[in-house]
Amino acid sequence: MLLAFLLLLVPLVVESKLPPFFLGKINGQTLLNHHLNQLTVTSNAGVLDQYPWLQVKNFTQKLDHFDPYNTKTWNQKYFYNPKFSRNNSIIFLMIGGEGPENGKWAANPDVQYLQWAAEFGADVFDLEHRFFGDSWPIPDMTTNSLRYLTTQQALADLAYFIESMNQLYGFKNPRWVTFGGSYPGSLSAWFRQKYPQLTVGSVASSAPVNLKLDFYEYAMVVEDDLKLTDVNCAPAVKDAFTKIQKLSLTAEGRNQLNGYFNLQPPFDGKTTKLDINNFFGNLFNTFQGMTQYTYDGQSNSTHSDKTVRKMCQIMTNTSEPDTVKRVENLFLWFNVMEPADPDHLTVMPNSYWDVIKQVGSGDLKVLGPDGAAARGWMWLCCNEIGFLQTTNQGNNVFGSGVTLNLFIDMCTDMFGDTMKIKQIMAGNKKSQNYYGGADFYNATNVVLPNGSLDPWHALGTYKTVESQALLPYLINGTAHCGDMYPSYDGEPNSLPAARAFIKQHVREFIRYDPNVDGPKTSAASNSLFVVISLIAYILVQ
Ligand SMILES: *[C@@H]1O[C@H](CO)[C@@H](O)[C@H](O)[C@H]1NC(C)=O
Ligand SMILES: *[C@@H]1O[C@H](CO)[C@@H](O)[C@H](O)[C@H]1NC(C)=O
Ligand SMILES: *[C@@H]1O[C@H](CO)[C@@H](O)[C@H](O)[C@H]1NC(C)=O
Ligand SMILES: *[C@@H]1O[C@H](CO)[C@@H](O)[C@H](O)[C@H]1NC(C)=O
Numbered sequence: 001m002l003l004a005f006l007l008l009l010v011p012l013v014v015e016s017k018l019p020p021f022f023l024g025k026i027n028g029q030t031l032l033n034h035h036l037n038q039l040t041v042t043s044n045a046g047v048l049d050q051y052p053w054l055q056v057k058n059f060t061q062k063l064d065h066f067d068p069y070n071t072k073t074w075n076q077k078y079f080y081n082p083k084f085s086r087n088n089s090i091i092f093l094m095i096g097g098e099g100p101e102n103g104k105w106a107a108n109p110d111v112q113y114l115q116w117a118a119e120f121g122a123d124v125f126d127l128e129h130r131f132f133g134d135s136w137p138i139p140d141m142t143t144n145s146l147r148y149l150t151t152q153q154a155l156a157d158l159a160y161f162i163e164s165m166n167q168l169y170g171f172k173n174p175r176w177v178t179f180g181g182s183y184p185g186s187l188s189a190w191f192r193q194k195y196p197q198l199t200v201g202s203v204a205s206s207a208p209v210n211l212k213l214d215f216y217e218y219a220m221v222v223e224d225d226l227k228l229t230d231v232n233c234a235p236a237v238k239d240a241f242t243k244i245q246k247l248s249l250t251a252e253g254r255n256q257l258n259g260y261f262n263l264q265p266p267f268d269g270k271t272t273k274l275d276i277n278n279f280f281g282n283l284f285n286t287f288q289g290m291t292q293y294t295y296d297g298q299s300n301s302t303h304s305d306k307t308v309r310k311m312c313q314i315m316t317n318t319s320e321p322d323t324v325k326r327v328e329n330l331f332l333w334f335n336v337m338e339p340a341d342p343d344h345l346t347v348m349p350n351s352y353w354d355v356i357k358q359v360g361s362g363d364l365k366v367l368g369p370d371g372a373a374a375r376g377w378m379w380l381c382c383n384e385i386g387f388l389q390t391t392n393q394g395n396n397v398f399g400s401g402v403t404l405n406l407f408i409d410m411c412t413d414m415f416g417d418t419m420k421i422k423q424i425m426a427g428n429k430k431s432q433n434y435y436g437g438a439d440f441y442n443a444t445n446v447v448l449p450n451g452s453l454d455p456w457h458a459l460g461t462y463k464t465v466e467s468q469a470l471l472p473y474l475i476n477g478t479a480h481c482g483d484m485y486p487s488y489d490g491e492p493n494s495l496p497a498a499r500a501f502i503k504q505h506v507r508e509f510i511r512y513d514p515n516v517d518g519p520k521t522s523a524a525s526n527s528l529f530v531v532i533s534l535i536a537y538i539l540v541q
């Protein structure tokens with residue numbers, strides 16, 4: 001009777017087997033996340049009720065920008081916000097990323113760049129990324145269709161969009177500035193590099209431009225954050241992971257882990273190394289989720305609850321002598337913060353193959369919206385950009401449980417035999433060569449803010465070239481995309497200066513008018529503002 005009940009339950013819970021946080025990504029959301037507290041609706045209708053001037057539209061986009069014989073098109077969703085428009089000339093474009101765009105980043109007047117749009121009189125667009133949300137070049141995610149999901153096609157989408165909008169809206173002397181946070185930040189940075197003639201500048205927040213396959217630095221930054229937060233924190237985490245790793249080696253120990261974490265399904269006689277690595281991946285996800293959005297302005301929970309400070313309070317809680325139990329307490333706490341399936345509150349999903357069963361499908365019905373976003377992101381990572389967040393290098397406090405092999409296996413199990421280690425490494429290397437990585441990133445008129453606590457900052461670029469307004473900016477004490485969100489009382493005190501720096505440069509970028517200023521030559525004439533901003537930069541450091 002009990003067995004039958006359990007079997008019946010299985011199909012019902014498949015949907016909830018995705019970890020709430022995976023590879024640096026909140027389930028179903030973009031890395032930038034969209035939980036701005038001012039707006040909780042997710043449907044178009046909801047956002048349009050709240051911001052009636054916002055327009056949601058389709059754009060006839062090309063399927064393949066690199067095959068002149070392919071004339072197929074599809075509907076790409078975009079939002080247009082004309083509310084701030086004054087000059088019919090200054091246009092801000094928020095670049096969509098690896099999840100649905102829902103209009104908030106085009107409409108919520110409290111987000112930073114929209115405050116600047118209001119001040120500068122900019123028209124605002126937000127373009128959804130191909131294969132995410134409602135924007136389907138082909139309505140499935142088979143490996144064959146995903147050939148069209150590449151960063152180069154996404155950049156070409158942006159280019160064709162800008163050219164078409166210039167026609168459609170009759171912008172005079174158009175001065176576009178692109179914005180993006182996280183992966184769209186990388187697109188914003190690369191767009192300046194590859195299509196400089198179409199914009200006057202860009203802001204690329206928390207943009208990972210170094211396409212590392214084995215992104216072990218992520219775990220090292222998390223460890224640094226623990227050390228900065230509380231001297232007892234990193235040792236407690238290390239103690240816990242050392243114990244957990246030891247327990248994972250024996251059947252008796254794995255049985256104890258079943259009890260500690262309420263693993264579903266539990267470890268048993270058929271447990272493989274892959275299952276154990278997957279378990280460590282799920283544990284590490286919790287620490288990632290608590291760290292990545294720490295102290296940012298997206299919601300009340302990131303102001304004070306979903307923070308490194310809270311994480312360290314739980315991990316150094318001396319009322320709980322067992323550090324392994326503290327990790328379980330952290331898992332439970334994190335899940336209260338995430339509006340996930342209630343199952344997640346008490347149960348830790350523990351099946352590698354359940355995730356593959358869902359995210360390995362190319363069928364949108366099997367995938368569901370969250371699974372589709374996870375599959376699209378995983379495809380980008382496996383096929384091109386890497387970013388696979390391991391723990392087994394650099395001798396960090398999270399032990400050696402999360403290996404590159406775990407993710408390589410996932411890539412192959414999700415996308416088939418054409419996605420094995422050899423292809424993964426070749427694809428990653430090709431993209432790194434194409435964009436230049438952190439060392440050879442080269443563009444003009446671009447601000448690249450990063451947060452010092454953000455694990456992703458380790459893949460940013462930091463070489464300032466004043467003469468071409470190539471302007472990295474490291475913000476002390478913030479995490480992922482902290483510069484973009486609405487301000488709040490008690491936010492990290494480095495933020496106002498960082499935002500002023502970005503805004504000042506956006507002002508410089510849009511000031512350029514080819515009709516008045518003549519063709520753009522070297523940026524030497526900007527030397528005064530360069531000196532001023534350099535001083536501001538040094539002061540803030
Ligand atoms: C855009 O096109 C999709 C189909 O590709 C359709 O479902 C949707 O209703 C269209 N949206 C608008 C605003 O026209
Ligand atoms: C935009 O137009 C206003 C007048 O409506 C003008 O004062 C302002 O300088 C213009 N801004 C730019 C950046 O051209
Ligand atoms: C967030 O916190 C503020 C101040 O404490 C409160 O006024 C507001 O209602 C909270 N918002 C949500 C969505 O909980
Ligand atoms: C500290 O540990 C005790 C005992 O396990 C627990 O009841 C309490 O909720 C913990 N506090 C925090 C902040 O984790």
Ligand SMILES: *[C@@H]1O[C@H](CO)[C@@H](O)[C@H](O)[C@H]1NC(C)=O
Nearest residue numbers: 196440441442443444465468
């Ligand atoms: C970087 O780009 C600028 C502007 O396109 C160019 O003048 C410069 O030579 C480039 N620098 C390098 C090192 O390629």
Ligand SMILES: *[C@@H]1O[C@H](CO)[C@@H](O)[C@H](O)[C@H]1NC(C)=O
Nearest residue numbers: 452475476477493494540541
């Ligand atoms: C960053 O902020 C922390 C905490 O406010 C401070 O202790 C540290 O000196 C700052 N670092 C730099 C480089 O300004």
Ligand SMILES: CC(=O)N[C@H]1CO[C@H](CO)[C@@H](O)[C@@H]1O
Nearest residue numbers: 217221457458459460462474
């Ligand atoms: C300028 C700066 O902060 N650069 C840092 C970027 O991140 C890497 C990895 O954490 C550091 O080694 C650099 O010093």
